[in-house]
Amino acid sequence: MRLDKYLKVSRLIKRRTVANEACDGERVSVNGRQVKASYQVKVGDVIEIAFGQRTLKVEVTEINETANKANAPAMYKELVTV
Numbered sequence: 001m002r003l004d005k006y007l008k009v010s011r012l013i014k015r016r017t018v019a020n021e022a023c024d025g026e027r028v029s030v031n032g033r034q035v036k037a038s039y040q041v042k043v044g045d046v047i048e049i050a051f052g053q054r055t056l057k058v059e060v061t062e063i064n065e066t067a068n069k070a071n072a073p074a075m076y077k078e079l080v081t082v
Contacts, residue, residue: 001063003030003047004037009064011072012049012056022049046079055080 001009007019007028022028023037027050030039041047045060058076067075 001041001065002037003028003035003039003041006041006060006063006075007047007049009067009072010075011067011069012047012058012076027051047076 004016004019004023007013007022008016013019013022019028020037023035023039026034029035029048030041030045032046032048041060041063043060043063047058047060049056049058056078057080058078060075061077062075064071064075
């Protein structure tokens, strides 16, 4: 699954266009590397997202094409919020 779609489906970012802009603005990194929105997410990847002063770090635990609001948090495990 593409990174921008994963961020949207997992509800880490509300809209896919916003996720795409975050990737283009180099505010998203996977496993310590800046990546494009087209990066293929795999289980075990560690995603870091910079939200202004705050940084969210999560590990991908599962990949689903769709997820409702209740199931979305099961797609990742939050590691560190700074």
